[in-house]
Amino acid sequence: MVVEPQAGAVLSVAEDKVEALAGARRILSATSEIQAASEPEPEPEQLKMWPEWDEPEPLESPPKAVSRRRREIFEKSEGKCHYCSASLRVDGAWHVEHMMPKALGGSDDMVNLVAACVPCNLGKSDRTAIEFVSLARQQ
Secondary structure (H helix, E strand, O other), rough: OEEOOOOOEEEEEOEEEEEEEHHHHHHHHHHHHHHHOOOOOOOOOOOOOOOOOOOOOOOOOOOOOOOOHHHHHHHOOOOEOOOOOOEEOOOOOEEEOOOHHHHHHHOOOHHHHEEEEEHHHHOOOOOHHHHHHHHHHHH
């Protein structure tokens, strides 16, 4: 007996395996020929629910406001990363960096804060600025 696994339909029954497989192949080839001869069903068409109209152009979002403290840190660092001197944009992606990490007792005072590019800040981790700079020079 040969059973089609998806539908669970019996395709062929015979005394031995060879006859059962031959009968199943005949049925499958006949079925595929019938399907090939029939015209394909047309794709369903999605009807429009509302009439089309010109969509307005998306408005540009206003630039993000930069806080006074962040702007002061940017100006203090002269628009550059404190560690590698890469140019930064005031409204760009950069971090406010603690030269003496808070984890080691550093404060949020302006004296301890500088602008740093993202790679430098993430590479510095919880080291002091001196440790980070000396480690960077060794590499």
